[in-house]
Amino acid sequence: MAKGKNRIAPMGKQKEDTQSLSEKSQLRLQLLTGPDLKISKETETEKDVIELLSGSKIDLKKRAEELRKFLAKSKQRYEKAFTKDFYKQINRLNGWAISEDKTYQKPPIVARFTIEIIYRRFPKDILPALQHLNPYVVFGLRKFKHFQWLNDEGRILLEGYIEEATTMMETCKTWYEFRVKYSQTYNVPFQLNFIDDQINFIK
Numbered sequence: 042m043a044k045g046k047n048r049i050a051p052m053g054k055q056k057e058d059t060q061s062l063s064e065k066s067q068l069r070l071q072l073l074t075g076p077d078l079k080i081s082k083e084t085e086t087e088k089d090v091i092e093l094l095s096g097s098k099i100d101l102k103k104r105a106e107e108l109r110k111f112l113a114k115s116k117q118r119y120e121k122a123f124t125k126d127f128y129k130q131i132n133r134l135n136g137w138a139i140s141e142d143k144t145y146q147k148p149p150i151v152a153r154f155t156i157e158i159i160y161r162r163f164p165k166d167i168l169p170a171l172q173h174l175n176p177y178v179v180f181g182l183r184k185f186k187h188f189q190w191l192n193d194e195g196r197i198l199l200e201g202y203i204e205e206a207t208t209m210m211e212t213c214k215t216w217y218e219f220r221v222k223y224s225q226t227y228n229v230p231f232q233l234n235f236i237d238d239q240i241n242f243i244k
Contacts, residue, residue: 108170111163111195116174122188122196123155127203130210134219149181158220159202160187161229167195 131151132139160168171187178184188199206223213219224231 104166107164108166111167111191111198112170112174113190113192113195116185117189117191119186119189122186122199123203124207127207127210130207131216134210134213134216152181157231158206158223158229159199162202162227163195163198 128147128151129139131137131154137148156168160171171190174190175183175185175187188196191199205227209223209226210219213222220231223229
């Protein structure tokens with residue numbers, strides 16, 4: 042067969058791909074409805090449940106209630122949420138210079154750290170909903186802050202997560218040590234890297 046010519050996948054594989062795509066589409070539709078999902082009280086209970094091709098079921102009413110518990114009905118006015126100490130500790134543990142300049146720009150990777158150690162502690166549907174409500178305007182830049190879409194209850198959780206992360210960082214000597222302890226304490230996913238010899242992990 043000549044190079045560059047597309048091969049036709051076996052029928053079984055095509056069927057699996059179609060099922061996978063269909064299931065993902067259903068999940069995406071359910072997530073993107075977010076806090077605005079409306080379910081009629083007249084709807085029969087069994088119709089509030091979607092059964093996926095895999096056989097698993099999603100209770101739309103329950104998911105919608107979970108989202109409404111922490112998400113605001115509309116974007117909230119900006120009020121500072123993350124403390125200076127939170128970022129100061131991230132800088133210290135990573136060996137970065139700590140600047141007192143008000144115009145100091147955080148390294149882009151700090152945004153990823155914030156997602157991993159703070160927003161992933163919310164119930165699993167909250168982060169995807171926030172990412173939908175607050176999409177990128179250009180790559181790596183969002184128009185608003187995720188926490189502007191949290192309601193009062195969500196804000197209380199956020200502030201608690203920030204305080205717990207900051208307190209634990211203060212007890213650690215390296216970023217790696219913090220991530221391991223934080224992951225073990227709060228069940229936050231973290232891929233351990235045993236190869237990087239530049240990391241000095243102190244138990």
